[in-house]
Amino acid sequence: MMKKKILSAGLCLTMAVSLAGCASGTAAEPTTAAPSQAAESSSSAPETTAAPSPNAGISGTFTGTSAGMQGPVSVELTIEDGVITKAAVTESHETAGVCDVALERIPAQIVDYQTTTLDSVTGATFASRAIMRAADAAAEEAGMDMEALKARAYSAQPGVNQVWDTDILVIGGGGAGLSAATTAAQDGSRVILIEKSSFLGGNTMMAGGAYNAVDTEAQGSAILTEAQKNTLDTYLALDPSGESLKFDQFPQWQNVLTQLQTDIKDFYAANEGTTAGVDMPGFDSVSLHMWHIYTGGLRQLNDGTWTASDIDLAKTLAENALGSFEWLKTLGLDLTSGSDASLYTVLGAMWPRTHRFPAGTSLIDSLEEAAKTAGVDIYLETQAVSLLTDADGKVVGAQAEQADGTKVTVNTSQGVILASGGYCANAPMVKQYDKYWGDSLSDHTLTTNVGTNTGDGIVMAMDIGADTTGLEIAQMMPSSSALKGTMTDGLWGDASEQIWIDGSGNRFVNEYAERDVLTLASLEQENGIFYIIYAGQSDENGVCKGVGYDEAATFGANVAALAEGGHIWYGSTLAELAEASKTSAGGAAPAFTEEALRNTIGTYNSYVSAQKDDDFGKEVLSGFIDLEAIESDPNMGICISPRKASLHHTMGGVTINTDASVLDTDGNVIQGLWAAGEVTGGIHAGNRLGGNAEADIFTFGRIAGQNAAAAGK
Numbered sequence: 001m002m003k004k005k006i007l008s009a010g011l012c013l014t015m016a017v018s019l020a021g022c023a024s025g026t027a028a029e030p031t032t033a034a035p036s037q038a039a040e041s042s043s044s045a046p047e048t049t050a051a052p053s054p055n056a057g058i059s060g061t062f063t064g065t066s067a068g069m070q071g072p073v074s075v076e077l078t079i080e081d082g083v084i085t086k087a088a089v090t091e092s093h094e095t096a097g098v099c100d101v102a103l104e105r106i107p108a109q110i111v112d113y114q115t116t117t118l119d120s121v122t123g124a125t126f127a128s129r130a131i132m133r134a135a136d137a138a139a140e141e142a143g144m145d146m147e148a149l150k151a152r153a154y155s156a157q158p159g160v161n162q163v164w165d166t167d168i169l170v171i172g173g174g175g176a177g178l179s180a181a182t183t184a185a186q187d188g189s190r191v192i193l194i195e196k197s198s199f200l201g202g203n204t205m206m207a208g209g210a211y212n213a214v215d216t217e218a219q220g221s222a223i224l225t226e227a228q229k230n231t232l233d234t235y236l237a238l239d240p241s242g243e244s245l246k247f248d249q250f251p252q253w254q255n256v257l258t259q260l261q262t263d264i265k266d267f268y269a270a271n272e273g274t275t276a277g278v279d280m281p282g283f284d285s286v287s288l289h290m291w292h293i294y295t296g297g298l299r300q301l302n303d304g305t306w307t308a309s310d311i312d313l314a315k316t317l318a319e320n321a322l323g324s325f326e327w328l329k330t331l332g333l334d335l336t337s338g339s340d341a342s343l344y345t346v347l348g349a350m351w352p353r354t355h356r357f358p359a360g361t362s363l364i365d366s367l368e369e370a371a372k373t374a375g376v377d378i379y380l381e382t383q384a385v386s387l388l389t390d391a392d393g394k395v396v397g398a399q400a401e402q403a404d405g406t407k408v409t410v411n412t413s414q415g416v417i418l419a420s421g422g423y424c425a426n427a428p429m430v431k432q433y434d435k436y437w438g439d440s441l442s443d444h445t446l447t448t449n450v451g452t453n454t455g456d457g458i459v460m461a462m463d464i465g466a467d468t469t470g471l472e473i474a475q476m477m478p479s480s481s482a483l484k485g486t487m488t489d490g491l492w493g494d495a496s497e498q499i500w501i502d503g504s505g506n507r508f509v510n511e512y513a514e515r516d517v518l519t520l521a522s523l524e525q526e527n528g529i530f531y532i533i534y535a536g537q538s539d540e541n542g543v544c545k546g547v548g549y550d551e552a553a554t555f556g557a558n559v560a561a562l563a564e565g566g567h568i569w570y571g572s573t574l575a576e577l578a579e580a581s582k583t584s585a586g587g588a589a590p591a592f593t594e595e596a597l598r599n600t601i602g603t604y605n606s607y608v609s610a611q612k613d614d615d616f617g618k619e620v621l622s623g624f625i626d627l628e629a630i631e632s633d634p635n636m637g638i639c640i641s642p643r644k645a646s647l648h649h650t651m652g653g654v655t656i657n658t659d660a661s662v663l664d665t666d667g668n669v670i671q672g673l674w675a676a677g678e679v680t681g682g683i684h685a686g687n688r689l690g691g692n693a694e695a696d697i698f699t700f701g702r703i704a705g706q707n708a709a710a711a712g713k
Helices: 100-113 125-142 146-151 175-186 202-206 216-220 226-236 251-270 286-297 311-330 361-374 427-433 456-463 515-523 548-552 559-564 574-580 594-610 627-632 692-710
Strands: 003-006 060-067 072-080 083-091 162-171 191-195 210-212 354-356 377-380 382-389 395-402 407-418 474-481 499-501 529-537 569-571 636-650 653-655 661-663 669-675
Touching: 060 125, 072 125, 083 100, 083 125, 100 125, 125 146, 162 175, 162 395, 162 692, 175 191, 175 202, 175 361, 175 407, 175 692, 191 382, 202 361, 202 692, 210 311, 210 692, 226 251, 251 286, 251 311, 286 311, 311 692, 361 377, 382 407, 382 456, 395 669, 407 456, 407 692, 427 636, 456 653, 456 669, 474 515, 499 594, 515 636, 529 594, 569 574, 574 594, 574 627, 574 636, 594 627, 627 636, 653 661, 669 692
Parallel strands: 003 060, 162 191, 162 407, 191 377, 407 669
Antiparallel strands: 060 072, 072 083, 210 354, 382 395, 395 407, 474 636, 499 529, 529 636, 569 636, 661 669
């Protein structure tokens, strides 16, 4: 007879969880079997033919349920005379790709070791514990002796110490690490990549699919809006000697403004006779991207000092991002560019140069396949713990440890590439170095990051004398889940069309601004929660479907599920939406009035029509919400999504040059050590533009791979 028990886990969803479905943990199993690593199998498990005496006579199938990160997790136990013969996860909403190992390994080990007390899987602690709690609930329902089950608790034991030899070791299996490893292998080097999590992808797995690149061909197929032209005109009017631009402290950037003004004038001359918003093509240039990197990242710290992007790194990024995008195409990724591209503006990007990019498991699967095809050996759940140097200070390898405690020494003939990510999943470390957010941060601030992004690579590099830069600022993602801190459970489209409102239904910020500006404004709201209005075509249930940016992003467009889960409010009319807001969503219930929403939307619509925002000066305006159509068309709907800021990206890390070589505290190159991605600092200064992270990791990942491979020639 089937029995079911719902376990009340007593979970607090406001804890510092790190990703959509999972967080960090421990256990070991590489994708490619490590040399002489002891493989875990049921042959090493205790005999299960004789049941522990306290549970003799118990038979049947029992189901328990516990709270997972994305919803309930249910486990079904089949018990025969006190022996668990089968454990299966029958319901899970956890993130695909991130929690796959936990969903497979934990049930198998429950059977192998006849216990529900096991090691959590690295990178999937939340899911691992949810599975074990659900199994506990099923075992309790069956009447099993829980103390006897706990007494059989299993933890993996270290295997024989390993020594691996290779040309290049890549530490970290996200986008930067995979691109570096693939590039180096394609250039003829033997490459080992190690990743401490149970899955590849890191923060790249959780990214929303936004890639910034200057693409003049794609811009030629677009139309420059009136608001965009107004923005370009303001750049032309800037005085290069202006004090507010901080050229007195960062004089090297003055030439970028001069070049930008020349580029804009040349563009206008080449398109004389065209009209913005009608037939004037889109515009972009390396100088414009660099200018946005500079102004977007130019920030004053709490101690009064200013920080700005390294101009050489910024130029390298702006000049090479499109080439990296094209290189990714050669790996088999489904990308569009040139005349086929549909450029948009991801939140905080400052200009419509964002290319739609694969996200989640499809991206990482393609990158993994490309790396393996190139000959890269990949080992998961293998964490680097220190870098090895020779008598001259050259990096010659690393010490690592697998999740079962097995020690690994990796010797390299050419060196090491650090691609281990940042430290936004380590809130105490962010707080330790912070000179920007102050009391807005705590040791428990939520994060969008995978739980393994704890700054390990930065610390290892510092231990051998590497310099760091920019540790004083970590970026916060303003529009994260109000409950979890993840980039899930909500709807938010192109930045140009978003309408952000406070608890009274009033706009409070320029939605096209940089992410720290948006975050600072959102933190002033009650409990730090604000709301995004989103309208679109409705589904068969009368619920507005996600359109535009949502359909390309990992947070999905299943509005019905979001509404059912209490994450958003929706209505087929504005009155229905106002009524729906009387129920809780995202942890807050401001109960918006129809009148307040109608006034705010009407005012915003007038700004879109005039292409001028009289309230907040929003530079690029779109997203007209046709209330009349929504009220009369059953295929239209309107939603409100509660959001809150959480830690998202660390601006600082090890100091590199344009070759991706790591520099020591005297400014000298550390031989044999390169770095790419969020483990580095200097590119983004005080605030990273939305969409620049993907461009950064693949551009500098390729550069690091090329130069590490060249060291062997």
